[in-house]
Amino acid sequence: MAPTSLSVNGRTVAVTVDDPDTPLLYVLRNELGLHGPRFGCGLGQCGACTVLVDEAAVRSCVTPLSAVTGKVVTLEGLGSDANPHPIQEAFIAEQAVQCGYCINGMIMQSAALLKRNARPTEQQVKAELANNLCRCGTHLRIVRAVMRAAGS
């Protein structure tokens, strides 16, 4: 199979998969070693796999590689160790993690929101995250972190 060209975290990479319907999630995780996006449901219901494609939040677990034409950004590409994204700084400051498995989705979804709306209300943050599931019950801290990032 011919390699597919993909823009991920500012780099153009070529990936070769057996099946063009392979979800983007497995390409990112297994071919490119990017573990920020996670498998949660494979159904687009929980948000753990969220990445940005052209600045919009996308569920990578139900997005076939063949359908990806835009620029992909994963949690790894959002900020760097030296220069974390303001949302990442805010999540650390608010200690907005319990297990943290869902947090990739919370950060990426919030990043998409702040791109569209730099000063969301708390209600807008909650509405944006309504389809991102957290089982540990970290919601209150997550909302505080996004509000903190929006205010920074």
Place this chain on the structure above:
Amino acid sequence: MNRMIDRRSLLQATGALVVTFSLTPSGAEAQSASAAKTVSPDRVDGFLAIGTDGKVTVYSGKVDLGTGVLTALTQIVAEELDVPMSDVAVIQGDTALTPDQGTTSGSFSIQNGGIQLRQAAATARRAILRQASVVLRRDISTLAIRNGVVGAAIGPNLPIGELVTDTMLARDIDKEAPEKAAADYTIVGKPVLRLDIGDKILARFTYMQDFKIPGMLHGRVVRPSGFGATLVSHDTSSIAHIPGIVKVVRIDNFLGIVAETEWSAIRGARQLAVTWSKWDGLPEQDKLWQHVRDTPIVRDDVTSSVGAARAAHAAAPRQLSATYDFAIHTHGSIGPSCAVASFADGKLTCWTASQAVHDLRRQLAAMVAVSDADVRCIYVEGAGCYGRNGHEDAAADATLLARAVGKPVRVQWMRSDEHGWDPKGPPTLLDMRAGIDPDGNVAAWESELFVPDGAAGYVTLVGAGLAGLDSLGKLNPGGVLNDLAIPYDFPNLTTTAHRLETTPLKPAWIRSPGRLQNTFANESFIDEIADHIGADPLEFRLRYLADARGKELLERLARLSKWRERPKPDRNADIVTGHGLAYVKYELVRTYVGAVAEVAVNRKTGELAVKRFHVAHDCGQIINPDGLRNQIEGCIVQTVSRTIKEQVTFDRSMVTSLDWASYPILTFLEVPDVVIDLIDKPNEAPWGGGEPACAVVPAAIGNAVFEATGVRLRSVPFTPAKVSAALRAA
């Protein structure tokens, strides 16, 4: 970056007095017998090693399930040894390296695990000081460790790394070794930032689901169409078109696919043509509670008995009775269970996020008929774990597949595997009765609980069961009898658990097992009695509570929530708001929690909006107040979800709530505010905070709904349909 590999590098770099180990199977198995590290929970070197550079390695059998307890355990050891936290690294849950401290569950990681570490560290500190006394020629009473350096207030000093010897920590833990006074603490009690959060936020953390080893293949399982269905046939040629399929593995009714890539394994599992026998051995869900009542009772456990409750109840002029039920729940970790197994030359190494690696080791050894010594289980943190979920089962799956193909195999469950096949919180039914004497006092309290037999032991591994292999498993729902007994002083009371022979879906413990269901019934029924005699729910509890610490907590809760000033609900409004209170002394021996829920009831739709929770929490000495708050918030939010939304559904063959659409949980728009009063008792023993606050949630919500509407909710979950039906019936 992998934290565990980090620690290994750190150990090797520092020349600590421990064996080196590797995450690769060859390294794991290369550990020589002569160099084997003790895993005795009675010995200091079971838990601690100190390098010549002063770096401390902690070997913890208690593991971090996503709670942040690793940070708290690090604080405890750093405090007791008087070393900086940055000099302490923790290795958790490795059968070759860490003592068996039992299952990480029940809010015992600080209360038991932390205390064991504290005693080990106190014993080590005394040994270091004695050695320093000799080397520095000072009286030991003049010496102290400060920031990893031993010395007197003035004069010579030495870093602890220069004092440790090969044998210094090879000694029994002395439970009488002097521990630091709480007044001298500089690390314990502080809201230290969690050690894992930075890595998790910056995508540097390696979860179990991210873990891989060289040469690893990918496995997926194909489960039966019904729990008791048997495999009639499968057609391997049906997936011949999928590239990279290595093997279709069948062992009796166990069926799995091994492939070179994860996506091929998933496609193979989805597309494999397979025929299962018809099996419809589950009861009708609509008749679940009758089924529970009709299940044979194998024995009765009386968990408390005072006076003669039956006779006092019969003699009482006023009698109350009510039945409560609590639905079957799934764990619902956001990341499905995952394991990697390597099985070569009769030796098995298995990585998974098990709460109990030592137990898992014994179960896997039994399953594949090797000795325990030939199995090593290593904990790698996964998605949040709230009990005995599916990680052990994924470990069995990976082991069976790895054995079949002779190469390491990673198995991650799909969402439907997790929702369908994880062990469930069992359906729980409680009959409550009370007798009131002519003066309005409670004369009798009786409760009867219907729960599966068993305790918190081995749970049958799914794959082993399907493959017809023994995994030591039995019916084990967890410690479901806890908190059936009550904290109130009634003159006659009996609490009895009827232990059932079976339960429809394989049970195990989910956060606050039994304690949650029992406290729901107890604290709801207490409210019913208070209402019956015209008493305020708070004053009623205070009247029957002798425990001064419990009373103090309730008074602080009253102040925090402004209970005594709360507004009267307008029961004619379409949306009416009520407040409800609940209290627990966990298992009657530890953490105290009281909560007030503020709940808005939509009388037209039956929908509940849980607006706010006020929580007073006393778990004794607090190790990390921010970590504790995080846990309490999680307890409340998760249990609000369980209380108002969650129930596993099933047909006669199988669970039917196999995704998040059919098993909805609380979303951001539904989450209550949580206001917490942490009651710190630095001179008391530290107890747990990961569970107790869960227990008060259902009754607090139900009692708030009663205050708002005059209607009792006695069946969890409090769905709009049930609330509407109760309102119509009123």
